[in-house]
Amino acid sequence: MSDTMEEGVIASWLKKVGDAVKPGDILAEVETDKATMELESYEEGVLLYIGVKEKDSVPVNGIIAIIGEKGEEYEDLLKDASGSSDESKKESPAKEEKKKDSPEKEDKKEDTSSKEDRKEEKSESKPKAEKVDTSSINATLITMPKMSDTMQEGTISTWLKKVGDVVKSGEILAEVETDKATMELESYEDGTLLYIGVEAGDSVPVDGVIAVIGEKGADFETLIKAHQSEGDSTEEAPESESEPEEAEAPKEEPQTTPSKTVANSSTGDRIKASPLAKKMAEDKGFDISQVNGSGEGGRIVKRDVENFVPAAAAPAQSGGSTAPAVGQESFTEEKVSQMRKVIAKRLAESKFGAPHFYLTMEINMDKAIEARKSMNEVAPVKISFNDMVIKASAAALRQNPKVNSSWLGDKIRYNDHIHIGMAVAVEEGLLVPVIRFADSLSLSQISNQAKTLGGKAKNKELQPKDWEGNTFTISNLGMFGIDEFTAIINPPDACILAIGGIKETVIVKDGQMKIGNVMKVTLSCDHRVVDGAVGSAFLLTLKSLLEDPVRILI
Numbered sequence: 245m246s247d248t249m250e251e252g253v254i255a256s257w258l259k260k261v262g263d264a265v266k267p268g269d270i271l272a273e274v275e276t277d278k279a280t281m282e283l284e285s286y287e288e289g290v291l292l293y294i295g296v297k298e299k300d301s302v303p304v305n306g307i308i309a310i311i312g313e314k315g316e317e318y319e320d321l322l323k324d325a326s327g328s329s330d331e332s333k334k335e336s337p338a339k340e341e342k343k344k345d346s347p348e349k350e351d352k353k354e355d356t357s358s359k360e361d362r363k364e365e366k367s368e369s370k371p372k373a374e375k376v377d378t379s380s381i382n383a384t385l386i387t388m389p390k391m392s393d394t395m396q397e398g399t400i401s402t403w404l405k406k407v408g409d410v411v412k413s414g415e416i417l418a419e420v421e422t423d424k425a426t427m428e429l430e431s432y433e434d435g436t437l438l439y440i441g442v443e444a445g446d447s448v449p450v451d452g453v454i455a456v457i458g459e460k461g462a463d464f465e466t467l468i469k470a471h472q473s474e475g476d477s478t479e480e481a482p483e484s485e486s487e488p489e490e491a492e493a494p495k496e497e498p499q500t501t502p503s504k505t506v507a508n509s510s511t512g513d514r515i516k517a518s519p520l521a522k523k524m525a526e527d528k529g530f531d532i533s534q535v536n537g538s539g540e541g542g543r544i545v546k547r548d549v550e551n552f553v554p555a556a557a558a559p560a561q562s563g564g565s566t567a568p569a570v571g572q573e574s575f576t577e578e579k580v581s582q583m584r585k586v587i588a589k590r591l592a593e594s595k596f597g598a599p600h601f602y603l604t605m606e607i608n609m610d611k612a613i614e615a616r617k618s619m620n621e622v623a624p625v626k627i628s629f630n631d632m633v634i635k636a637s638a639a640a641l642r643q644n645p646k647v648n649s650s651w652l653g654d655k656i657r658y659n660d661h662i663h664i665g666m667a668v669a670v671e672e673g674l675l676v677p678v679i680r681f682a683d684s685l686s687l688s689q690i691s692n693q694a695k696t697l698g699g700k701a702k703n704k705e706l707q708p709k710d711w712e713g714n715t716f717t718i719s720n721l722g723m724f725g726i727d728e729f730t731a732i733i734n735p736p737d738a739c740i741l742a743i744g745g746i747k748e749t750v751i752v753k754d755g756q757m758k759i760g761n762v763m764k765v766t767l768s769c770d771h772r773v774v775d776g777a778v779g780s781a782f783l784l785t786l787k788s789l790l791e792d793p794v795r796i797l798i
Contacts, residue, residue, distance in 0.1 A: 245274070245276045245281055245708070249276055249304060250303060250304060251301045251302060251303050251304065251390045251450075252274045252275065252276055252301065252302060252304070252390075253274065253275040253299065253300070253301045253302075253389040253390055254272050254273075254274060254275075254296050254297070254298050254299065254300060254301075254302070254308065255272070255273040255274060255275045255280050255298065255299070256272060256273045256298055256432075257271070257272045257294065257298055258270050258271060258272055258273070259271050259272070259291050260291065260294075261291055261292065261293065261294055262290065262291065263290070263291045264289075264290055264291075265285050265287070265288065265289060265290065265291050265311055266285070266288050267285060267286055267287065267288055268284060268285070269284070269285045270282045270283065270284055270285075271283045271284070271285050271291070271309065272308075272309075275389065275390075276708065283308075285311065287311045288311075289311045289312050289313055289314075290311065290312065290313065290314045291309060291310075291311055292310045292311065292312050292316060292318050293309060293310040293318055293322075294308070294309050295307050295308055295309060295310075295322075296308045296309075297384075297432075298432045299386070299387075299389050299429075299430075299432060300387065300389070301389055301390045301450065301451060307322070307325055310322075381458070381462055381463055381464070381466060381467050382458050382459040382462050383435070383438060383456050383457065383458025383459065383462040383463075383464045383467055384433045384435070384456070384457050384458060385453055385455075385456055385467060385468070385471055386417065386429075386431075386433075386453070386454045386455040386456065386457060387451050387452060387453055387454060387471075388420070388448050388449065388450050388451060388452050388454055389450070390450045390451075395422055395450060396449060396450060396585075397447045397448060397449045397450060397452075398420045398421065398422055398447060398448060398450070399420070399421040399445070399446070399447040399448075399579060399581075400418050400419075400420060400421075400442045400443070400444050400445065400446060400447075400448070400454070401418070401419040401420065401421045401426055401444065401445075402418060402419045402444055402518075403417070403418045403440065403443075403444050404416050404417060404418055404419070405417050405418070405437050406437065406440070407437055407438065407439065407440055408436065408437065409436070409437045410435075410436055410437075411431045411433070411434065411435060411436065411437050411457055412431070412434055413431060413432055413433060413434050414430065414431065414432075415430070415431050416428045416429065416430055416431075417429045417430070417431050417437070417455065418444075418454070418455075421581060422583075429454070431457060433457045433458075434457075435457045435458045435459060436457065436458065436459065436460050437455060437456075437457055438455075438456045438457065438458055438460075438462060438464045439455055439456040439464050439468070440454075440455050441453045441454055441455060441456075441468075442454050442455075444516075445579060447579070453468055453471055453472075456468070515532055515533055515544065516537060516539075516542055516543045516544060517532055517535075517537065517543065517544035517545075518539070518543065518544065518545050518546065521535075521544045521545055521546055521548065521549050524546065524549045524550070525544075525549050525552075526576075528549070530549065530552060530554060531554075531574055532544060532549075534552070534554070535548050535549060535552045536548060536552075581672050581673070583672040583673040584672065584673050587673050587674060590735065591732045593735070594732050594733050594734070594735050595732050595733075598651070598733055598735075598770040598771075598772065599770065599771040599772060600730075600732070600733065600768050600769070600770065600771070601768075601769050601771050601776065601779075602730050602766055602767070602768055602769070603766065603767045603769065603776070603779045603780055603783055604728060604764060604765070604766045604767075605764070605765055605766075605767075605783045605784075605786075605787060606762050606763070606764055607762065607763045607764075607765060607786070607787050607790050607791060608751065608760055608761070608762060608791050609629070609746050609761045609762065609763045609790065609791075610760055610761050611791060611792060611793060612629065612632060612790050612791070612793050613746070613761055615632075615793040615794065616628075616629065616632065616793075619687065623687070623688050623691075624688055625688055625691045625692050625695070626691065627687050627688065627691050628691065628694075629722070629746065629763075630666075630694065630718075630720050630722075630743070631687055631690045631691040631694060632687065632790065632793060632796070633718060633720070633741075633743055633765075633790070634664055634666065634679060634682055634690050634694070634718060635682070635685070635687050635690055635796050636786055636789040636790050636793070636796050637664060637682075637716065637718060637741060637786060638662050638664060638682035638683035638685075639683060639785075639789055639795075639796050640782055640785040640786040640789060641662050641683065641715075641716055641782070642662065642683050643785050644778065644781050644782040644785055645658055645659075645660075646658065646773075646774065646778050647716070647738065647739050647769075647774055647778060647779065647782045648662060648715050648716055648738075649715075649738045649773050649774070650715070650736040650737065650738055650773070651736075651738060651770055651772045651773045652736075656773055659715040661680075661681060661715065662681065662682050662683045662715060662716065663678050663679070663680045663681070663682070663713045663714050663715045663716075664678065664679050664682045664714065664715070664716050664717070664718060665677070665678050665679075665711075665714030665716065665717035665718070665734055665737070666678070666679060666694060666697065666698070666717075666718055667717060667718065667719040667720070667731075667734075668697070668698050668701040668702070670701055670702050670704075671702075675701040675706065675711065676711060676714060676717060676734055677697035677698070677700065677701050677706060677710045677711055678697075678710065678711060678712065678713055678714045679693050679694065679697070680713065687796075687797070697710060714734065714736075714737060715737060716737055716739060716740075716741070717731075717733075717734040717737050717739075717740040717741070718740070718741045718743065719731045719740060719741070719742050719743065720742075720743040721742070721743070721744065721745075722743050722744050722745035722746065722763070723745070724745075725745055726744055726745055727744045727745060727747060727764060728742070728744040728764040728765075728766055729742050729744065729766065730742055730766050730768055731766070731768050732768065733768050733769075733770055737770075738769065738770045738772075738773040738774050739767055739768060739769050739770065739774055739779065739782075740767075740768045741765060741766075741767055741768075741786075742765065742766040742767075742768065743763070743765055744763060744764040744765065744766075745763070746761050746762070746763045747761070747762055747763070748760070748761055749761075749762050763790075765783070765786070767779050767782065767783055
């Protein structure tokens with residue numbers, strides 16, 4: 245459902261096993277890159293089998309359901325599919341052992357269970373683990389769903405339930421922070437919350453165990469072990485998250501003087517506090533680690549912050565000193581959001597993977613200012629300077645097509661279409677919605693699309709079609725008073741244009757000094773694709789269009 249999609253998450257099933265299905269019926273809702281889409285049936289029959297539970301993820305081309313005639317046997321179909329996948333999994337370990345073992349010895353490895361073949365034995369034991377899960381234990385694992393194509397882990401922002409609570413289907417278990425938004429984790433099972441595997445504020449990889457819901461007394465530990473044995477990735481995450489906390493706890497306790505506060509409100513470096521209490525403490529300038537928690541398990545709640553008196557801590561800290569301290573050293577640390585992690589990864593890959601070079605040019609915007617004023621007198625929407633830059637850039641790309649390109653490793657793609665990405669700052673980071681076929685749009689149409697997409701970005705309402713397919717990107721910081729800057733290329737583009745503010749300054753024209761309005765632009769180029777002469781030609785075209793804006797209307 246997306247060019248970058250590797251997995252999908254079944255958000256909810258709208259049909260159940262045994263239901264009659266017709267072409268056009270919606271089977272389920274699937275969470276893709278950053279949107280929930282409907283999975284439509286193109287077959288007529290009966291839903292015989294559902295292979296993926298709600299909130300579980302499945303790779304592209306993985307089996308999620310089978311539709312056929314009522315009573316039709318489908319087990320052989322599943323065996324054929326699983327058999328082909330098992331063979332592909334066994335191929336790579338077999339190649340690595342060629343030098344040490346012959347094909348005949350590989351059959352013996354399954355019986356001897358040597359250390360070198362643990363990976364093969366784990367993959368073969370998967371069916372056994374699944375049987376244990378479904379037949380002997382009345383409990384269900386809650387795992388971290390993949391809520392974005394770039395998501396590798398999620399962070400539990402807040403738990404709304406605790407171990408021992410009775411949970412009903414539809415109730416919210418926790419709030420999960422992804423790379424684009426904070427989303428609610430809904431329970432699709434009835435039962436008791438038996439186990440919580442991730443504390444609030446900690447992260448867990450996709451498909452890692454978050455919690456277990458089931459009947460009281462169910463052997464959930466066996467269920468978790470069976471899940472961990474399914475693959476190395478799910479096995480390593482819980483160990484790496486639990487062991488460091490146990491090792492670090494003894495180190496933190498002797499360093500903290502207010503022992504009661506630590507025991508009540510924190511565990512190691514993590515402060516147990518409600519989101520509202522944290523916000524109130526931040527607004528009042530309080531160090532929340534100094535606040536004693538009166539909530540369950542020492543959790544800091546709203547009333548604790550309201551009743552906290554910072555001055556009460558001064559005598560304990562000053563001791564016998566007669567001179568009071570003038571100031572106090574303090575700092576706050578925040579865990580990196582999923583969006584910021586993705587921005588860091590992608591831009592680091594771009595900056596260190598693509599050889600950047602930069603071209604800066606001054607553009608006289610006197611005529612552009614006059615033209616914009618005149619156009620806004622009759623335009624149906626207000627046209628901004630950014631809209632004019634987008635339109636002029638699209639026209640310049642049409643005249644300099646080599647800039648409208650991408651590096652693909654063994655080949656260069658020259659795009660015939662012009663889709664301009666528009667960098668938009670949001671609270672958590674940066675999003676780049678795309679204005680498609682910008683060269684064929686009027687200034688009013690560009691202005692309308694830019695405002696609509698910008699609003700969607702800030703409200704987290706963008707759909708995959710809104711941010712995919714850019715061939716060139718523009719980043720404008722002129723409204724913040726920035727004269728000039730350099731931008732990092734937004735893959736898969738070969739160039740990005742950085743726009744500074746329009747500044748009134750002295751310019752020389754016809755041998756005389758005059759007051760003029762100048763705007764500086766900087767083109768960041770991927771030297772693997774665009775050379776200096778090509779980038780300079782593009783900027784010359786852009787300059788000529790903005791200094792005589794009537795030309796962009798043709």
